[in-house]
Amino acid sequence: MDSTTIYDQVHSRYTATAQAAASSSSHHVDIVAQAFGYSTEDLASIPSGSNIGLSCGNPLALASLKESETVIDLGCGAGFDVFLAARKVGGKGKVVGVDMNADMLAKARLNASKSQINNVSFVHSRITAINLPDAAADVVISNCVINLVPHAEKHLVFKEMHRLLKPGGRVAVSDILTKKPLPEAMKNSVALYVGCIAGASSKQEYEGWLREAGFGNVLVVDAESDLNVYTRDEEQACCGPSIADEEGKQIQPSCCGQQTDVDGGVAGDMRRDLKDVDLNEWAADYKYKTAKQDHENLEFLVRLLTSALLVFLSTLFLTVFSMFFRYERNRSH
């Protein structure tokens, strides 16, 4: 698929997702989030309607956010991680969500205003060129978005992350990557593309783009979650085996039979078109954390070492010169 088709399809399916979100079961979206490590407390703490079942990991579990930090969420959807991050950074911190879909952002803004959350803002933009100043953030997070960016443009996302971070700033990302090359038929499936699988890259490509953008110490690891949670239909998810919550307690959701036949957006596409595909065979959700090198500190260290070396060489030179001078004087006597 060419870039224009990808942007059109991703835009239209996520618009349908944002519009369908109000009618979808919150049990199912909670099950998806819990499968990726969000706690019941996390889910209860955010405005209803901000988790619409689109995450593929939990970048905040990696980010170690602190009070007063500024966070940018690339591809924030309806604000799920934005609101969780906003609680962690507190009133003196702020969180900026970026998304190219106006309907998603309208939901996110509505969620913020109805819950009176004031330390968040939203920017309507593609994540390959964002109208935000350099060094604006302490932390950049992203959850299940970079796989949706056309392959030829993905490297730009990592460059934007690097540009947006302050020296020493951190990146914490969850995303889907491939385990093995996908056949052409899978790569061209719209449902698989908008469902975050067909546009996924390999781990090696990802690590290369991160390094090329200037990040060091990159460790991309398989988070080992079950991707088939997306394609299990609500009835199965509700009536099937119970799942364990973060404390190991078994959860048995109680929404059996609440299937709707409205256009369910991406989730509906996946349950309809991909229920016979074992997503775990082809792809996995990966997580990684890295940091922008603090060049100011590095430059200071280099300057200090250079000065120390100069002092040492000058002292050595003076000592050798005075020894030589004394030797010559003694010899002439």
Ligand SMILES: C[S@@+](CC[C@H](N)C(=O)[O-])C[C@H]1O[C@@H](n2cnc3c(N)ncnc32)[C@H](O)[C@@H]1O
């Ligand atoms: C799978 S959803 C994830 C949403 C959110 N991170 C979450 O976990 O709920 C992907 C989101 O990324 C947005 N998106 C996809 N491609 C994008 C791009 N190139 N630039 C900005 N946003 C993009 C979509 O509009 C959608 O809201």
